[in-house]
Amino acid sequence: MTDDAQPRFLVSPHPDLVTLLVALFAVLVAASAIGYALERRLSPDGTNAVIENLNDRIRSWWVMVVAMAVALLAGKGGVVVLFALCSFAALREFLTLTSTRRGDHWALAGAFFIVLPVQYWLVYIDWYGLYSIFIPVYAFLAMPIVAALRGDTENYLVRISEVQWALMITVFCASHVPALLTLQIPGYEGRTVMLIAFLVLVVQSSDVLQYVWGKLAGRTPIAPKLSPSKTVEGFAGGALSATALGAALSWMTPFTPVQAALLSFVIVLMGFFGGLVMSAIKRDRGVKDWGHMIAGHGGFIDRLDSVVFAAPVFFHLVRYWWSTV
Amino acid sequence: MAGGPTGAGTTLKRLARLASAAVAAQAIVTFARLVTAVRAVWQGADLSGVQRVYFANHASHGDFILIWTVLPKRLRRRTRPVAGADYWLKTRARAFIGRDVFRAILIERDPERRQEDPVQQMARALDERASLILFPEGTRNTGDEPLLPFRTGLYHLAKARPDVELVPVWIANLNRVMPKGEVLPVPLLCTVTFGAPLHIAASEDKDAFLARTRAALLALAPNGRRP
Numbered sequence: 309m310t311d312d313a314q315p316r317f318l319v320s321p322h323p324d325l326v327t328l329l330v331a332l333f334a335v336l337v338a339a340s341a342i343g344y345a346l347e348r349r350l351s352p353d354g355t356n357a358v359i360e361n362l363n364d365r366i367r368s369w370w371v372m373v374v375a376m377a378v379a380l381l382a383g384k385g386g387v388v389v390l391f392a393l394c395s396f397a398a399l400r401e402f403l404t405l406t407s408t409r410r411g412d413h414w415a416l417a418g419a420f421f422i423v424l425p426v427q428y429w430l431v432y433i434d435w436y437g438l439y440s441i442f443i444p445v446y447a448f449l450a451m452p453i454v455a456a457l458r459g460d461t462e463n464y465l466v467r468i469s470e471v472q473w474a475l476m477i478t479v480f481c482a483s484h485v486p487a488l489l490t491l492q493i494p495g496y497e498g499r500t501v502m503l504i505a506f507l508v509l510v511v512q513s514s515d516v517l518q519y520v521w522g523k524l525a526g527r528t529p530i531a532p533k534l535s536p537s538k539t540v541e542g543f544a545g546g547a548l549s550a551t552a553l554g555a556a557l558s559w560m561t562p563f564t565p566v567q568a569a570l571l572s573f574v575i576v577l578m579g580f581f582g583g584l585v586m587s588a589i590k591r592d593r594g595v596k597d598w599g600h601m602i603a604g605h606g607g608f609i610d611r612l613d614s615v616v617f618a619a620p621v622f623f624h625l626v627r628y629w630w631s632t633v
Numbered sequence: 634m635a636g637g638p639t640g641a642g643t644t645l646k647r648l649a650r651l652a653s654a655a656v657a658a659q660a661i662v663t664f665a666r667l668v669t670a671v672r673a674v675w676q677g678a679d680l681s682g683v684q685r686v687y688f689a690n691h692a693s694h695g696d697f698i699l700i701w702t703v704l705p706k707r708l709r710r711r712t713r714p715v716a717g718a719d720y721w722l723k724t725r726a727r728a729f730i731g732r733d734v735f736r737a738i739l740i741e742r743d744p745e746r747r748q749e750d751p752v753q754q755m756a757r758a759l760d761e762r763a764s765l766i767l768f769p770e771g772t773r774n775t776g777d778e779p780l781l782p783f784r785t786g787l788y789h790l791a792k793a794r795p796d797v798e799l800v801p802v803w804i805a806n807l808n809r810v811m812p813k814g815e816v817l818p819v820p821l822l823c824t825v826t827f828g829a830p831l832h833i834a835a836s837e838d839k840d841a842f843l844a845r846t847r848a849a850l851l852a853l854a855p856n857g858r859r860p
Contacts, residue, residue, distance in 0.1 A: 357819055396820070404822040410812045417820040545776065601820055 321381050322498070324560045327487070328505055329377050336373060339366050358523075364604025372602075372611070374381055376508065380501050384432065387486045387504060394426040397608040398478035398616075399424065402597040406470040411460030415451045415471060422481050423447045431483050434490040436633070443480040448472050458475050478609070479588045484619040491623075491631040496562040506561050506568075507575060510554045514576045515583070517553075518546025535587040547576045562630055571625065575618040582617025586610075643850035654733040661734065663751055665695065665702045669810055669823035673703035676831025678800045679809070680705060684764050685798045687712070690780055690850060691768035694720075695818075697735065699804055700766050703825045714766040715751075717742050738765070752789040759794050766802075767848070775813045780851055783843045787850055791833040791842065798830035799846065803853035813834065826853045 351359040379390035404592045408416060410585065423443060430439035452468045488503040522542025528540045554572025558565040587610060590596065599607025627633075665671060678685075688702060697714035704712055718739035721731030729738045738758050740751045755765060771784040791799060803826045811818045828849055833842055 327849070397670075400820045400822060403819075404806065410815075413812060413815050413817075413819060417817045420820055421817075599670070601670060 313512050324502055325380060326497065328560060330371055332406060336370055345483055352400050368602045368604050377627065380505060382387065384489050384499065386580060387489060388428050388432045391486050392424065394608055395424055395479045395482045397601060398482065398612055399474055402474040402478050402605045402610050403595045405595065407463060407564050408458055408467050409462065410460035412455050412467055412471065414458065417470060419475055425502045427479050427483050431487050431606060436490065441572065443475050447475055453469055467476065481616040482612065484623040485615065487623055491627055492633045493562045493630045502560045503626065506557055507619065508556065508615060510550055510575045511573045511618050513544055513553055513581045514550035515614055518542045519551045521545030525631060531584055534584055534591060543580060555587065571622065575622055578618040578621050579614030582614045584614035650733055653839055657730065657734045661698060662702045665698050668818050669699065669822045670826060671699050671702055674826040678827040682708060683798055684762060685800050686765045686767055686790065687800050687802045688767045688850065689770050689802040689804055690774065690844065692774045693811050694808055695811055696764045696768065696804050699823060699825050700802055700806055701845045711736055711762065712764040714768060715740060715755060742803050751786060752793055755790050756793045759797055767810055773813065779854055780847060783847050785839060787846060788839045788842050795833050799832065800830050801828040801850040801853055803850060805855055828853045
């Protein structure tokens with residue numbers, strides 16, 4: 309244990325982080341090997357859609373894990389920049405599907421070029437009092453004003469709400485992932501980066517495990533109107549195994565195994581409902597995926613929806629019970 | 634003696650111009666991708682190197698930039714947009730982009746001041762093996778109608794060079810990225826959809842041909858808000 313509160317990650321990453329990343333790479337190598345074997349046996353000419361999609365997903369996972377690893381090793385600046393870029397891509401996908409008009413042009417430009425960078429800058433300089441209200445108070449009041457000044461009232465309420473909700477989901481909520489780095493937990497100094505790893509790992513493994521359980525044992529649709537591929541069996545199996553995984557990861561957190569399991573369960577639930585809510589929006593807009601940037605997954609929001617719903621809740625639970633600030 | 638240095642000087646100047654045009658082209662393409670994450674959908678046309686006239690809907694000055702961006706480099710070099718001379722010769726920067734970067738075929742829109750028939754200009758470029766990007770609406774569409782009526786240029790060009798493939802191209806969402814009169818683009822996803830190639834039929838009259846090509850282009854427009 310070191311007393312150094314300012315670890316130099318690039319020079320000497322925390323041993324826990326190294327352990328975790330090595331384990332993750334091992335999992336990915338195994339997944340790639342299984343994907344390759346399945347392709348050789350079941351889809352030698354690339355015609356089995358499920359296998360092709362699986363392998364697309366695994367390849368994209370490599371890119372995502374490497375990007376995440378680089379950001380975590382780079383520390384706060386890296387994580388803030390990575391999530392700011394994710395927010396940019398997600399906001400772009402979200403606003404593409406809204407019914408904004410010419411009169412919203414300034415408000416939209418403000419969302420991209422002022423609100424987004426300022427929110428992440430506030431997180432970076434750790435101004436909790438402002439970043440936790442900047443979007444819900446200032447942006448939410450300023451943007452309708454800007455749009456009103458342009459004078460176009462057609463669908464005004466709908467347009468304003470869409471842009472506000474877009475900012476809330478893709479910028480405000482997402483920025484709570486890097487905000488985890490600002491928590492001060494006694495005895496856990498210099499390791500808050502592991503909280504991000506914990507959150508992202510539990511959410512994403514829950515998604516993957518629900519997918520796997522659903523493919524293996526899924527029978528009863530849980531929300532047939534929203535998401536026909538989600539099943540009770542997939543959800544239960546995925547949620548329970550991800551909760552168990554979270555408990556097993558308690559070594560890298562300030563939590564006891566039971567606390568880690570409870571927090572994981574909350575994360576998993578929020579992630580699941582996040583996926584449902586974002587599916588409802590896709591249904592409403594008549595699209596299957598949010599975008600096409602990530603092969604096998606769709607858009608950024610398709611991959612981030614569950615993280616985004618879980619992050620602020622996880623952040624505030626940890627802040628309330630563990631953090632001293 | 635006097636000719637030597639001047640000749641070398643102009644060659645150098647030309648090379649510098651070519652190099653800066655190549656850099657500018659790459660910068661424009663990169664910028665377009667950053668803002669729009671533009672995606673090509675090949676719906677009937679393939680990526681072969683066949684000479685073509687791409688005809689597209691026109692709602693933004695960035696329209697041909699997007700088509701240009703999604704074309705593979707080897708096709709991009711041979712593909713020239715057809716654009717209004719009045720707009721693209723207005724300032725030196727625009728003239729550089731129009732002439733040197735995109736190598737646009739600049740059409741004088743005012744018939745009074747025309748020195749050459751626009752259809753002749755386009756046909757000549759086709760004879761030089763170029764592919765063209767053409768906006769048959771003739772001007773940017775800023776209204777709520779998805780597509781304005783076609784002008785007759787496409788028909789006359791098809792009559793003049795009946796063997797060249799005519800490929801309809803629908804550009805979705807770019808008008809929202811940069812509406813008329815705005816200077817700052819708002820990042821939104823765009824798609825460029827390429828339809829199946831058409832040819833003019835031997836006996837087809839002007840109205841029938843323009844109606845058919847317009848319908849083929851409209852058929853590529855996404856319904857709903859799908860990018």
